[in-house]
Structures are given as C-alpha cells and as structure tokens.
Amino acid sequence: DCRGCGREPIIVETSGFDFNDFLRLLAIPSIERFCLTTTDRTVLDFDKFQELQDGNTLHLMQTEDQELLTATEEQISFTPHYDTLVRSGMYEYYASEGQKALPYALAELIDNALSATAHNKGERTIELRLLFDDTLGKPAVVFVDNGSGMTSKQLNNWAVYRLSKYTREDVKFKSDHQGYVRPKAVPRSINSDISCFGVGGKQAVFYIGNSTRMITRPTGFPDVHELIVSKEDFERKEKNKEDIYSGVIHNRKVGDSSHIRKESEFFLQDLIAEETEKESFTAVVITGIPPEHTTFLKNDFNSWTRELAHIYHYYIHGHNGNVQENNLKSDINIQISLREKPTKCPRVVNLREVDNDMQTLYINSTADTFEFKACTVSGGTVEGVLRYHPFLYDRETYPRGPLSLLAPTDDEVEDWESVAGNQANGRRHIFECFWNGRLIPYTTVAEFEWCQRPSKNSTVPVECYRRFSGVLFADDRFQVSTNKLTFMDLELQLHHKDTIFTRIVNGQEQRGIKKEFNQWLTSCHEHLDKQVHFVGFNGTISRTDM
C-alpha cells in the first residue's frame, strides 16, 4: 500500500508493475516534483523498485526529508530465526562453565522416553544406541523407546518450540482435546511427568548433532510417521526464501525403508526392520555429531553412564533406590550400547547395573535413615531422607568421590571438616534434589534449622553433624529451569519460615522434628559409630621378634 503526504492513504498492488507503470498508476504528474520512498526513506528508482517485495508501505513525498503529515501503519512479520531451535541447546546446557554438558542433553531425550512409556502395560524399554561404526554409515546417536509414540499431529507439535504441555492441543479436532492432567501423588513423586516446556528435545538434539529424524508409531495405529528437522534444511529454506518452519511428515507402513537410499544412512534399514516387533515406538535418530562429542562419548563412557544412572536412580531402582535386597523391581530398562569398529565388541550396559553412581554409594554406606516431609505454603510437598554414614573403627564411611557433595581428601579429616563446614551462608549443602523423581543436578539444598549443629548444648560430638547425607524429592508443584539443571525456588521455599517439617516413621507423622532428629542422631552415634579407643598408655614395647 502507499500512503502519502496530505492525501488519504491509498492501497495499491505493486506486483506485476514496473516503476514507471506504478508512477503512471498513481497518476503522479511529474516525478521531478515528487519522490517515492520506503518507510526507511530509501528513495525508489527503477532498480530499487524491482527489488521491492509485496506488502510494503511507501511514502509519496515532495522532498526526500519532508515530515510525515499523517502517520502510516506498516505491516511487519517477526518470525523467530531458526537459530531459536538450532542454537538453543548450545547456550542452555552451558549453565556452568567447564561442566560436561552432554550427559544432560542425553537426559532430555531419556526424559521424553520416560514420559512416553509411563502408561505402558509391560516393560518400559529405553535404548540409547551410539552407532559409531563407519561401516554402517555416518556416526549416529539413536534413542528408541517402546512408548506410546506420536500421531502425525503430535509429531508436528513435537517440532513446535515452546509448545508446553499446558498449552498443547495434540489432536486435529478440538472436540477430541483433553487438557493437561496433573499426575497422581506417588511415593517420591516418581511420576514420569518430566516433559513440560516444549523445548528439551529440540535443544538436546541440536546440541548433540545437527540433523534429527523422528520415527514414530502411535499406539493403536498402523502407520509410521517420520519427520526430519535439520540445520541444513533451515539454511536452504532461508536461502530460497521459503517458509522456515515448514516441513514434511512422511507417513508409511511399518517396516518400509524404501525411502532410505543414502549409503551413509544404511543403519536406518536395520532400525526400520525392527519396527514390526513393536506395537508402538519412537526413535530419535541424530546425525551430524561433532567429533568432540563422539570422542567424549567413547572415552568417558563410564563416567557419563554413571552420571545418567545417578540422574535416573529412582526410576531404574524403584523408590527405595539401589538397596541391597530390592523387592521393588522397577520395570524401566535404560540400556546404553556403543558400537565402534566392526572388530571391536560392542559395549552394552543397563543403567541398573551401574553400582558406583553417587546415590548407590550413599545408600550402600547408610547405617540408619531419618525420613521426613516438608509442606510449603504454596502447596508443594517434598519428601526427604537423611542417611547416617557412621564412623567405623578407623575411618569415616561418608562416601567420597568426584560427584560427592563432600569430597574429603583421604588422609586429612581436619581438612574435610573445613571443606564441609564453610559454605557461603554458613550452612552445609547436604541435599541432592530430585524433581518428579529425576535428579536436578546443579541444585543442592543447605541443611535445615532443625538438623543444624546447635551452637551449644549439643548432646552428640560435632563430627556427627557431618556424618549424614540427604536427598529431597520435590513434587510437580515446584518449578525447574527449562534445561532441568536447576530448581527455580526450591531452596527459598524450603527455608521459608512457614514451611512445615514432620518426621515420618513407618508412614506415620511424628510431632516435633527437632527433638526427633536429635534423638535419632544421638542414637546413631551411640549404636553405630565404632571407634577404637586407645585408653591408658602403658609404655612402649619393643618387639624383639622382628
């Protein structure tokens, strides 16, 4: 459209005209006395006019720098750049520098698979396959789960950045829509409700690689749906001035890999051949993996699988965790496999077999526990456990390790104390925190007033206050950051003066947590700490037999 100086704005189609036609159309007596500019005041001539796209607002002026007599309205569009998807993960996972962020990106896809398998009738199987065998094609990171899969509409929604579970309409017909339902309360909130912001999967896949093929079959339907989202596609579409966020879903029958033609993708044929065994599934196939990721995944296999076993500890072991006689068999299998050269034997590990993740270490060295519950003013519930790691004969049994909140050096117990005791706020951070059953790795919570070492009149030695670790299970009322690395305000809420703590013994609430705690700690010390006392010095005896 074209709006002018003093005249009423007039709407004119510019397409199909050249500059001179257009001037004639406007019935401008002589171009010498007028000039036609964009709203950026670029004076149009024959060439610039050609470059112009449709839908522009133009000003017809007497002089180039004349004031606008009437205001004009200009229609614009500001669709987010595709870096919104492509680069989102990059900066999201770097919440803290120097940290290895890749395990947390992998976790996002395991989160999705846990959500998707939540209503499975039988076993829940989540596989992470690292296909780094050149003879099968280019390097690929593949997640396969036997969950509910996605309809084509849900697959479409998968790709929509920031479409959260609260706003999503997953069906093509309004009448079929069901709103978000909050999960039921279950012990330690292991409710598999860990898909929420509509960003995790997209951020993760573009952090792991640069192209993703989603392959999915929804429960109860005969079709498989495929969607590819890739950086290259985005770049091509931008170059060709196509709609950046348009894509194509390929609908096909189960097991049909006739569309896979590139040699570099032959590993997909095996994957598609497996489809016939499953009623429903989702496979996330990520390629374009940068070499630093493949190197890390190969070389640090033990450490990142341990990290994952820690994050999902209570999903894979049940709500009591990895206790010695576990009668809470979990039906969740998270299986990791790594294939390198064809000659090299593949590495396979079920996360349940990992026995050196931090939670396992804490649990294995626990001599007694103290369970409690916290209810916050805003309606959130947190279950908590304190675990006593006694002193046995000649050493502390508090677990040590790179991921321990307390990392004492082997021989200096004195040093250990100073490390543990001197947090910024004077409180020791003892709690690892789980949200809907899943570890939120960067948030740790400081001890509460009722379990803090009293400044005087303590009935137990001070070192006992260093012998317990803790874990908190927050329910879905608490919020976490989109990268699931930190809680938003768990600590603030818990340390709020109106938060109510109660000890739980055999499912029963007890009154007076401070006293209860004190009795527990005293009893732990008296019954569990075993110290060799050297009482009464009898002089030195020289052994003559040596």
Next chain:
Amino acid sequence: DCRGCGREPIIVETSGFDFNDFLRLLAIPSIERFCLTTTDRTVLDFDKFQELQDGNTLHLMQTEDQELLTATEEQISFTPHYDTLVRSGMYEYYASEGQKALPYALAELIDNALSATAHNKGERTIELRLLFDDTLGKPAVVFVDNGSGMTSKQLNNWAVYRLSKYTREDVKFKSDHQGYVRPKAVPRSINSDISCFGVGGKQAVFYIGNSTRMITRPTGFPDVHELIVSKEDFERKEKNKEDIYSGVIHNRKVGDSSHIRKESEFFLQDLIAEETEKESFTAVVITGIPPEHTTFLKNDFNSWTRELAHIYHYYIHGHNGNVQENNLKSDINIQISLREKPTKCPRVVNLREVDNDMQTLYINSTADTFEFKACTVSGGTVEGVLRYHPFLYDRETYPRGPLSLLAPTDDEVEDWESVAGNQANGRRHIFECFWNGRLIPYTTVAEFEWCQRPSKNSTVPVECYRRFSGVLFADDRFQVSTNKLTFMDLELQLHHKDTIFTRIVNGQEQRGIKKEFNQWLTSCHEHLDKQVHFVGFNGTISRTDM
C-alpha cells in the same frame, strides 16, 4: 490433497465443499465400502469434515485400519510458540536460584543502549526511568538513549528472536547491506560491542513486564517508528488464528502523540514531547510490571543500582576504573530515576556517583597493582590486573561485602583463611571477569599457577597470597551465554597449558611472569604491609588513674 490406497495421490481443494460434495467429487461409488481419514486415522464424517482446515493430507481407505500401500507426504508447519519470546527471560535469568535476577534483565537494555550510542559524536546518555507514580498512568519502566535509533527495518529486526548480529541484514535492499565488522582493539576491550545474540532485549522486556512499546528515531531521518509487542496481543492473535508473529509499525513525525489516547498511558505524552530535542533516540517503554518487581525496585534501590554500577564500572569511569584522580573522563552517563507518589521527591542517581560498588571498593583499597596479559591458543586476549590490599596496622584492607569474592567475618582472621582457601579445586577464585568491558557476574576465575602460593620455599608469608584481588578483561573472541551471566569457556581456556601470560609494565611486556610476580608480591609485603609488633614483654602495668 488426498492420497489413497493403491491409486496415485490426487490433489483436491477441500474448501468450499461440504463432506458430501467432496465424496461426489472423488467419485467414490459408495461411502459404505470406503472411509476417508486424516493421517491420524480419524475417520471423517460430515461434522469433522467441516472442522478440517485446508492443506490436509487425507487417506482414502477400504477399512479404517488398513495398511498404507504407498507412503504419503504431509505438509506441516511448526512455527515456534509465542512463549519463545514471552517466557524466554523467565527461565534464562534464573540461572541460579535465589539470586535477584532483575538487575541483570535491566542490564540487557543498558547493553543495547551502550551499543547504540557507541558512535555518538557527543555525550552518551542512557536513562532508566521508573515511573511508579499512579497519577501519571500505570507503572512503567522506561529506557531512553540518545543513540543511533532504528530504521523501520531495524525495528522489525529488533523483534526477531535469535537474529544475531552475524546473520542480520538491517536494510530493506540487499545492495545496502554491510556484514558484521569486529570491533577494533581498545584498552580493556571497552568497545560497546555487547549486542549479539538477538535475544537479550526481548527476554529482558518480557521478564520485566508483559508489554513493550519501542519508540525510535534513526539518525539522519525525520520519522519516528513505533512498535508494540505484548503478551496480550499474542494471545489475541492465537485465539483469532491470526499470524502470531505479525505486527504493525507506526510511522509518524517527531513529537506527534495524537495516537496516545488511553489515560493509563498519559506519561507517554511527556516522553514524546521530549523527542524534538533529540536528533535520534530509542525509548523502550515497558508496562505490565508485576508488583514484586515494583516492590523490589523501590525497596532495594541502593542495592540494585550498586549492582549496575559494578557491571558497567569501566564504561562509566573509563578503563582505569574509579580511581581517585581520574583524568579519563568517560562520556557515558547512565542515569537512574525513580518517581513514586507525586508528593515524594524523585530519586535520581548517575551510576558514576555510586562509590560503594565492589570494583570501587577494590580499587580504593589498592596499594599496588600487577598488570598482565594472557594470549590463548584460539586467538583470544585477556588483560588482567592484580591488586594488593595490604595489612595496615591492625587489620586487613581487603574489601569485605556481600558481593566480595572473599567475605571474611570481622573478627576471625583464621576463619577468613579457611573460607578463602578451600575452593573445590583447591584454588582460590580471585578474578572478576569482564567481557567487552561489561561484568559477567556469575563467572569467577581461579588464580593461575604463577600466582598460586607455592607449597614450599615461599619468600613471603602465606597470608600475602590472600591479599590480592584480581580482574580480567576478555575481548570479543570469548563467548558468553545468551543471558550474559556466565562465560562459556574463559576459565578452561585460561588454564590451558599453552596459554601465554606476560607481565606488562608501562605498556612493555616482561619475561618470566612467575618470577616477576614473586618479586612484586615480596616488594608489596615489604613496603606496604604495616604491622604493629609487640616486641619484648615488659610486664603488666596497672593504670591507677581509672
């Protein structure tokens, strides 16, 4: 389009038809023998067909659950949800829980103003006005700068999420486009090049409030451009199934406020009246401020302005910082004003007047400095300064405070040592870090090997190693996270074995930094630390005059 079982796919327009027409059009003999489904296998009937939008892929089947004989392609669109803008800031600024995030959101808009005023001929003025006076309208947070402003195309680009300076084309005609130019090297990299990812402004405004009016006049042009982006607009557009990311730029002459009609926005009239005084400017007017923000901004005025003075310390004081006799007059004015009730006198502070921000405290207690430079393998340059805070007579002069890296309690020097010395990696974090001259608040860097306390053979007492603070100035080769709260890999790069450190004395590079440092520290101790020694005990004298 409509693709079938066995037949070739056929493209059919569905709009304008009802279900029965459509069946006739397909020439389906009898609907009893066929069914028409969506790709989600919803069987269509008269009502569902009405609900259908154009551009759907439909399957014509013999039975509802028949396999697809030929694969079909379905066109989809996955434009990011508007929460991409609206909620982005919320989780971005919560990088660490319990932190007051608002000052960092305000900083994003000051960053933009600093970038925009970088090429100003005269004074650079950046105002932050908090209009919390009900008599003028609803609460508003307003930023005004006298920078280069934006053309309507640039204003359009402002709204595009993730359009970074590297990919942006800020002109309507390709021929006018100039690519991104790296800033020239200046002392301490105070280059005003702190606009980069295309997210900061949007995240910040939606964190601060829920509606933003951008008002801007580009240098050399007679027009003012206005654009409103608001949560309410987004919601309305979604409800009406309009294009979510479409908007309107209002082009008008300078000083024309005839479009402001709502009483709640009368404060805009004053703002627009000021326009005539400026050649170019940008005003960011944020409304819909939640009460917790207004409360914080009012009650914690001193603390958040101090925080801002700290972030921009070297912009407002020049590259030597807030030294006593400053002959490097900076031409950057960052002015904060707060208006509350009409009866209450407005509070006004120029950030340069703040004299208790951490950098000022460090600088004021410095007795000597040690300057150095670090060059990393990837081509980055970091300038560094160590500052010696001597022991004077009866106390340490190392500044203390809530924002100090070292927060010793008043009377326990012993405690102080244990706090400072026991970082996770055994190194003391002493460096505050600036990126292109701007503080990156959550990244602190540990001391380097050459300035670490040697395990033996130290020529100076150990406590001297606790008497220096440090600051690092990283250039634009280093990357920061999009929320500008942390560096991506500054610490990793600096502690890389191939990073070369050199001492700088009067602009000259010296060799052997470890030896140079040792000499400097020894000399600081010998000449600057002044201790009252009580030598020789002469017995106790009772004062009889008391």
